[in-house]
Amino acid sequence: MTELLARLSESVTTARSVEELTRPLLEMLEAVTGLESTYLTSVDQMQGIQHVRYARNAGDLQIREGLAVPWNDTLCKRALDEGRTFTDDVPSSWGDSGAARDLGIHTYVTKAVHMSDGTLYGTLCAASRHARPRMPQTDRILTLFAFLIGQQVEREKLIQELVYANAQLAAAATTDQLTGLPNRRALMAALERMLAQGQRMQRGVQIAFIDLDGFKAINDTYGHDVGDQFLLAIAQRLRSALRIEDMAARLGGDEFVVISLGLHTHGLAHTGQEVLGQRIVQATQGRFNLQGASLDYAGASVGMTTITPDQNLGVEEALRLADQTMYQVKQARRHAHKAATQAPVQPAMPDQASLNLKNL
Secondary structure (H helix, E strand, O other), X not given: OHHHHHHHHHHHHHOOOHHHHHHHHHHHHHHHHOOOEEEEEEEEOOOOEEEEEEEEEOOOOOOOOOOEEEHHXXXXXXXHHHOOOEEOOHHHHOOOOHHHHHHOOOEEEEEEEEOOOOOEEEEEEEEEOOOOOOOOOHHHHXXXXXXXXXXXXXXXXXXXXXXXXXXXXXXXXXXXXXXOOEOHHHHHHHHHHHHHHHHHHOOOEEEEEEEOOOHHHHHHHHOHHHHXXXXXXXXXXXXXXXXOOOEEEEEEOOEEEXXXXXXXXXXXXXXXXXXXXXXXXXXXXXXXXEOEEEEEEOOOEEEEEEEOHHHOOOHHHHHHHHHHHHHHHHHHHHHHHHHHOOOOOOOOOOOEEEEEOOOO
């Protein structure tokens, strides 16, 4: 018993997972009960399935890990329902059990593994094809082991929940809540990495600064709900227009930024910049069928620039340069259409509004 307690103490203090705790406990349970197979199950009561999670087989009886069986037909459920933790004559007690008959189980012990709120996690079991006497310490050991496993299950579940919560918080901190695109914080970090990569690989970094011309008119005419729908639609179109290695982010308000690693050769880099700019402009053009409004949109003002390795610009400087290029594009578009500026068309029906933004 002293040796058992020493092993138990070591297992409890060093185990970092349910599996690391359970496997030595199954070995100890075999030594205490004298039964050749020991195993831990989990129970999905909603699905009515019992799964064998971990098993130790020291004889002819083989309880297979990963086995899934209907919960209502198991010896575990019958024993728990009858309050019977030990049976040394399974054929007489539960002769109608096909699983017990097929496996040849004669002696069987089980203990429910509960969570702290009383929820059933599963069962801790031992079985043998031979008749074995009930050892005096069996109930106490089963109770203790089931309690320890239940605690470890809860600890592991809590850690998983904390990891998930931290991941969610990290994602929220770098994600624009409306569009789902990376936000300014994520953009700055990604652009810094990309500029460093461009330096190492001697490749330019293409930056597209995108401003949604006429966005204020959409908000003023149709309200912020339609404006939010429009921003979300723009984000979806940008995603579909980019390569997997490109990145689109919402800088804030009606401003978006796309960054992309360019090519080695300066001539090809310039061509690549034009191609990327055209894809972005085309993605923002056309009809947007939103709830409460259908918008014919002429496209955003897109300022394209390529930051070459020899410029050695920082993130803020690179973005400022792209912003300046966008402003020049915007001014050119305004001058080209200043004679054709017109107010938004008043909708005939509230849910079928139409806004022509080509001249805004």
